Amino acid sequence: MNLLDLIRSPHRYFEALRRLPLAPWRLSWLPVLAGLAGGLSSVLLSRSILESQALLLASSTGVQIPAGVFWAFTIIFSAAVSFLSWLVLWGMAQLGAGREARGGEVYGASFLAPLLWSLVLAVLALLFAPQVSVPVPNLGGLQGAALVSAVQKYTAAVQEQFSASGVVRFSTVMSYAIYLVQFWLALIGLRVMLDEDRNRAWRGVLYPALLYLVLGAAALLVAGAAAGLAGAV
Template identity: 30%
Template sequence: MARTRIRPPDPLPILNEPAAPLPTLLLTGPRVFAAALAPTTPRAWRYGAVVVLSSVLSGLAYTLVVRHATVHAATVAETPVPGLPALLVDVLGGMFLGLLTAVLMWGLGFLGAGRAARSAEVYGASFALLPPLWLLVILWTLLTPAAAWLPDAAALQAAGSNLGNLQIAGLRTAAGTQAGFLLLVVTLLGTVAQCALAFPALRVLTGKPLRAALGSLLPLLPALLVQFVGVAPLAIAALSRPPGA
């Protein structure tokens, strides 16, 4: 008697994974972004390029805003003027703080909202908000007349030839320019806007409003603190009183 061979079932067709949404979609439709992200395979650094770009531009914007203060102070105090290596250190410092902010948002967002929230991707996409704003700060800085960055005669006289006082006077003047003020606003309010954009996306992905709220609120203060550290010299100089005032 011949043995009957059992034919194996046909393999299931391989379905193509849908394309991940562009990070800019989060800015116009956080819920639509989350719905498009949900069926894709989780990848923590899917939007890592956006984070890196934003971080580099933030460091460059800060460096350009404060460079007049540092160069002028070194010139008046007759000390070596900061060269290209010093400028690169400032840019890399801003980049490091931007990346640290992204890691904090990822970790604390995960802690608050859980794995389903995909906080690394949501917060990574939220950095798409910042590059156009950093470019605006950079352009505004470059268009500001050089004289606007220099302390007035009274501030220079009060600072004397002390390098530290001259730098503070220069930073105080820089913070008073429109470009300096815009830098502070983008640095701090931009972080708040990122967390606000993340909430509706996290809510769709988790299906739990409370978890989404925790995922957007837990990272807020630590991220703000890190961003404030980046602009602290400018902010503190703006709030300080001139010598003898």
Template identity: 30%
Template sequence: MARRPRPAPPAAELLTAPRTFFERLRAAEPRVWRYLAPVLLSALLAGVLYALLLRPVVAALAGAAHAAPAFTAHVTNAFGSFFLTVLGAGAMAGLGALGAGREGRAAEVYGATFVLLPPVYLLLAVLLLVLPGPEATAAAPGTDLLAAQRVALRAVAQAPLTRLTVLVLLLATLAQCVLAYPGFLVLTGDRRRALLGTLLPLLPALGLTALSLAPLLTAMF
């Protein structure tokens, strides 16, 4: 009589006992979409966080000629970050599978690592809401919209909390890859494949994170 697969562990267990989590995952039946919920929740919160970061810019441009309405601007900012986060998860899963092979179950491994992000994003969002934010000068009537946007972005990008948020977001992506390595090692039993599954997605994932923050990163330097 065939032994039934064990139930998969909840993604939250990865934060407290990574090795135990991956050992339990190895005994569970593979499911590519198993940890899709942490990915979508992280993408949603990433969109909210980015919209909060750019809130002073939207406020500074409100009422300027040819500027998008505030609600539309917030939704656009949030959706862009949401989309790039989901795209980053897909890149991690695809490149991780290329490096670690089918046994590495990269979609599940990287999907589970997204459980790290919601607490971080929520904490940053609370700080952005509670602490005094940067002041971006409102665009005067007749001011060139692009010039006013650059000035407002620079004011926001130079704020210490903005710099901290950008740094944390980049480090969070790096932390996901660090968390994935023991998973690939447990699932494949091969250090080379585990390393490839970790390193191949690293630069593309960091690149997509940087792309989602590109207006702020550009304004910082």
């Protein structure tokens, strides 16, 4: 069984996986590797923002932290989030489709899609990384509302300049497409494992997908509320 078969023929790959003994943790390394690659591509794409954050921290507190620290934290955090995402997908798939659907292995294999995209994005980020040229404000002596306002204006200007980059826009669109590919692969795998029981296979996909939508909507609401509170300070 070769992971490349998942690209060439997903059905053949999952048929071969089905013949192996049940081992939910068999592909647990793939979400971690995808997370590491995703974190690396993210820091390569947003390295100018990470550097500006380090400069802003130095301006406001006088503490100078190397940008590499932010890089390392982002990569490790991305790997941890990716692994936790796999656990959630596995659990929700088992809830929707049952243990015999082998959700841990199926969703583990599906992380090949974000892994490959992260490698492509890393190359694009090296070649076309957006540059942020917003000058870091001098925050010395600022307190309270004045400090918050200065940080907000700087952050908004940096984000606006970063988001205007073509490669950032392309990566945003592709990230949604990769989610769809990942769930498409999972649907194929669940159908194979469940002898084409489409109802249970769809539940194994829709349960985690709906959970992700709910969590995403909640995150947007919390972010909006936090921004509103910050603006009121």
